[in-house]
Amino acid sequence: MRKHQNRTILNSSILLTVVLFLVLSFSDNDKSTDFTSKSSVRASISAFNIPENKFNGLKLMVTYCYACHTHERVGGRANRLAPPMYMIRNHYYSDEISQDEFVESVTSFVKSPSESTALMRGAIRNFGLMPPLPLPDEILVPIVTYLYENDLRSDEWRTKFNEFKRSN
Secondary structure, eight states, X not given: OHHHHHHHHHHHHHHHHHHHXXXXXXXXXXXXXXXXXXXXXXXXXXXXXXXXXXXXXXXXXXHHTHHHHOOOOTTOGXXXXXXXXXXXXXXXXXXTSOHHHHHHHHHHHHHSOOTTTOSOHHHHHHHOOOOOOOOOXXXXXXXXXXXXXXXXXXXXXXXXXHHHHHHO
16 A cells, blocks of 8 residues: 555656646746747747657657657556556547547546546556646647547557657
8 A cells, every 4th residue: 555655656746747847848937938829839849849740749749748658668567657648549539439529528638637537547546647737729639639540559650650750
């Protein structure tokens, strides 16, 4: 029990650090950032050196999600901070759900996670509830759209991901 509590505290601390990093990444010493402004979002994307190309959704996902939700299996489940992105897709995606419904469901949860709206009860049990992320729709929607459009468990996606890694 104590080991589980220590792991939960460690995971919470790491998640808080990631969230603080994201918040501070968008802040400016002289003025606050307007997350609703498309120009400020474009500037934020440029600050992360995200070119406009076929890898935008993937690059945003790697930049903003993979600190906790990586698909790499290095160290196994014990070293994970959160479920991998392909598991998130598997829980939210179905042939019956439209892209708009998928995007709305995932972005709503990311912005305001709660146990009552969670579809991944096992993830909450294993990792705790993720903190809300203060990311604008201009960042979240391309990530979640990419997640909807790509089966992250497929060989085709693995090939795309390897191409992405080689090009960046």
